[in-house]
Amino acid sequence: MELRVVDQPAGTKPAAAAKSKDPAGSPAGSHRRNPGFPLDLDWVERVRMNRSALERRAATLPARRTVKKDWQAAWLLKAITLMDLTTLNSDDTPGRVERLCAKARHPVRQDIIDGLGVADLEVKPAAVCVYHSFVKTAVEALKGTGINVAAVSTAFPHGLAPLSTRLAEIEASVADGANEIDIVIERGMVLRGDWQALYDEVRAMRRACGDAHIKTILGTGELATQTNVAKASLVCMLAGADFIKTSTGKEKVNANLQTSLSMVRMIRWFHEETGIEIGYKPAGGIATAKLSLDYMALIKEELGTHWLQPHLFRFGASSLLTDIERQLEHTLTGHYAADYRMPMV
Template sequence: MPHERNPGIPLDLSWVTEGRVNLAATKRRADQHKVRRSVKMEWQAAWLLRAVTCIDLTTLSGDDTEANVKRLCFKAKRPIRRDILETLGVADKKITTGAVCVYPNRVNEAVKHLEGTNIPVASVAAGFPAGQTMLKHRLMEIEEAVAAGAHEIDIVITRPYVLQSKWQQLYDEVKAMRQACGEAHLKTILATGELGSLDNVYRASVICMMAGADVIKTSTGKEGVNATFPVALTMLRAIREYHQRTGFKVGFKPAGGIRSAKDAVSWLAIMKEELGDDWTKPDLFRIGASSLLTDIERQLFHCATGRYAAAHQLAMS
């Protein structure tokens, strides 16, 4: 059953300012997870297939053309070669990626090439990746992406609001963006590598959820530091606390630097451990990636045949 969408709540500054993160304990938990969590071969294919369904298959390049978008949409519809799926006994599962993510001016092309599927089109907006344009222009960009057919909008927050503890301004900004999205889901990118501390990551996470974010996301993928497990633990526990206090479920999306099948399984495992099975499914968990799918398909080829595929044997993503 689909979960109820997070409507947001009034800004609670006492909750925000009282939040503290134990840096040493968070790093210790993250380090333990990285070395202890693995999936045995007999279960590996199932975990990798679940990871495929959670991928936001992304192209965000300055030289994107309709041909790029068309190829990406084709791969999203058929992310794993059919003969691999048949060997694994899951050809009837209709496995697709979680979404296709493009720039706003490519949304109509993605919508066209995904017609007849249930794959949502996501669009970055709001002055991505820096978020330094005027708010009225950022809101206009969101509205235009939604009008073009985007089902999900990935926005970037104003990082100086966090660095200067301007919590009311951050709340108002995200709330205005949520309103601009209408029925489209709002994914707020914190750009955690630029927030200075895990305390700030926690506070920004809580405020974005209070303002109505459907998903909180680590990074644009353009920062020097992107998705890390200490940051993830901080955000996941903010999500858990928000759910406990309000009853509303908010999703999570790590992005940037996630390139291997092993990484994808590790991210799924931490979602299961920290939040439960509901957060290992695409309505509450996404992985922002462009090259990850190739490695997952290569590992699934190995699960099916016992050998690895050469690069030319797998379609580009």
């Protein structure tokens, strides 16, 4: 079932809106994977974004779109199923990854699940995202859960290694069991306007991924303009990206609503022209339940409720789940728990 809020049918239980038959994010039967298309430089050059208009539109979302009480709980449960639980730290260890995978298996305390009456929904995140070194650890820890394993590859977070090295890392991650690959583009190609080079690299990375889905990280905080963000989004989609993603989480400026509007509107335009649905993943700085609701409202308004599914929308998050779990407990008790009662790892 798809989450519905503003247009929820009368008589439907709010919590039921969070149910997803496949929380791991496997594409729905009607979903066609992006096959890639020839690079259309005329289309790329027609792309323009009005920064002031984007900022005004983004500023209205948090004020106009709010949900409360049981409806908020339904949205937040849905948000968990759209989440890539992530650990991308220099001090990661196999033990930390195993603990994160244990949290992915049981993302919300059982007493909260029982209190909300949603045990039958089997709410789980869409994926666990780790460095290549820990793919095997995550695959083993998540065996039998249906939760995807995503690997950040291609010299994350800067993407400045030789192309052959980056392609080899993708192939190694796929061989170890990753079924999603988060790649980073070389930002200099965008700043130079070298769209052919960007297209060729992403196309090569898509081939290296094979059946694993590819999420292209644009590093939007380093692309200078919203028009650059939009053009890079289009080129990556033409090259065969399954998702476009804002950030590595390591930039000074990560995901925000105005940049998300630029990318989401390119997804909509691409769908109108090709009939292909592309996923969107904001990442970096999304740490509160309220902010996750703002992003979900943006997707609902710009692309429709249909896009609020794991194969079309994800949050890249490391601490978001903690705040969502606190909000869900508040729904039951009227009190906010301390963070340590919902440890991640």
